[in-house]
Amino acid sequence: MRKLLVMIAADLRQQVLDKSFFIFGLAVPFALMAVFNLVFAPLTEDLEPITVAVSVPDGDQLGAVVPQVLSGLDGGGMPVTVQQVDAADATSRVEEGEAGVGVVVPEGFTAGLMAGRAPEVTVRHADGTGLEADVVTGVVDGLMTQFTSGARTLAAAQALGADPAQLGQLAQEVSAGGSAVAWTPGESADEQLSPQGTIVAGQAGFFLLFTVGFGVLGLVVEREWGTLARLLSMPMPSWLVVLSKGLSSFVLGVVATAVLLTAGSLFFDVDFGSPLAVAVLLLAVVAAATSIMFLIAKVARTAEQAGVAQAIVAITLGMAGGAFFQVGGSGMLSEIMQVNPVAAMSRGLGVTSGGGGVVDLGPVLLTMLIFTAAMLTLSWLLPGRKDAL
């Protein structure tokens, strides 16, 4: 027990010393909340209709997300007409005043992102445009930030032979998601979250998938450092090492998410309802997110691979869970996509902000419990790289 605490304390101390926990766990998600909030805040005012001319290179999977998101604004209270044009037209329409904003996604956009380069999308405003054009720019900006947050780790993929396949899969998931699901921003039918609440919950859920990596994925880092072998040679059961990493992740996840939800609700004026119910939800969702990391730690050979896998999982679950845009639609696919910590966070907070208590969270909690158990069982069953693990 004392040794368990020694290991957890060392992990947490390490995270406090290392800035990336603060950057990826707190600062970036909070900044994104602010950006998105800025984007959605004016929705309460009357906005003028605006036409956006968007050019996307043929077959560019991530680029294709841009017009989809912008079209989504139309349903969210801002009348937007999106015209898909080629690059030259995007510029000329803005110059001739036919479109308020021109957005040009360059050739090789997806490839560039995957190679770890910062995305460069050109946004041009027509003369005399107002708040509406700023909203469009803000949305594009926010989207680029989302893409970039994964890009740092995705960059590592370049060095790894096996990964283009994995990345291709990500790209496919993104584009398949785009066609199979109608993205609609704003409030979803049965949840009580305000647009601001949706943003806060979505971002908190999405970044949780990065935060919980700081503990468990440390197993992979320590395997590379060789310190894992040393830990396993210490006079203590080997599961204690694994447990300590899990608990570190859990603590970091709970702290970061609690801070984000609190800060989010204060700054963006969101009421999530009963603190007790929110706390219970938080524990369940963080446990589920942590359990995914064990699976990654088991499969990944290197810390770089683990980072890539984590980014892929976070973006996929984030999209499916509606961290970026509310996912509408119904049926099987939609149901499956709800079995996901990001979705559970939004759905659960919807329940609590609508006045629901712990009991009303039942289905969400149960889903997360099953999810956690399934992930842990799977990672337990997978053949390990080392016997002791």
Next chain:
Amino acid sequence: MTTTTAPVLDADGLARSFGSLTAVDGVTFQIRPGETYGLLGPNGAGKTTTISMIAGLLRPDAGSVTVAGVPLGDRPIEAKRHIGLVPQDLAIYPELSARDNLTYFGRLQGLSGSRLRERVGAVLETVGLTDRAKGASKKFSGGMKRRLNIGIGLLHEPRLLILDEPTVGVDPQSRHAILESVEALSTEGMAVLYTTHYMEEAERLCDRIGIIDAGSLQAEGTRDELVDLIGGTDTVTLAGTGDLEAAERALADLAAVEQVHRDRGALRLAVKGAPRAISGIVNATAGAGMTLSDVEISRPDLEAVFLHLTGKALRD
């Protein structure tokens, strides 16, 4: 029934495969207190795999390990208490200082309070890092990192210290320091298991050497026993004055002496098992009226032994 001569380590029939590759195949050996045992073998011989099984990191497919009388398979935690492992790859936290690395692992070894502080101080002294105890270890030179890596294995004063190729990639000065501290430790009664593919290190440090190749021990013994094993001939050079011709004839009659050459003021002999034959040789020269001024024996080295046993050179 732990007496002083009971082995600290008893490895019995250890075997381990990875898929279809048999990495270790029935390795058996023992190490007594104060004894340094060398596992000498080329890359991929199975040294690290053997050590991993002994340190409880890898489950053997067959065989058993007993450390200080405690069976590792049945009571792993208790057995591990007696083991200090120095892994082949560096196993230190780069962000932490030498002192923090030692303190952390010391706690996990179950040390605390003043005893922990005392041991950390003592180990820093042993590995010569007292002056550099504070800075992050990632800024250390390769040799300093290696020394810290070794220090962590010494913290809890284990009965058995396992060193897996501790001098690989180390500058001559650090290497010298490492070899000296290993010698000092075994004098204090620690049993040391030392793997290397450097023949000179095995010769210098180890009381007994196990030659391992392709997962099995090819031979085991002291350096002299191993050399005798291959039945190689030693070269004995006798320098002196007096009747060298008579000495030459007398020596040629000795059973152990295979050849004698006279070379100005010296006799050069090819001898089977020189350590045992040397007194007879010296007596024979005296009897023939030769006064010796210098005797030199040179034996085949472990390199030759390895070549003989495996048909390949130790270093590739």
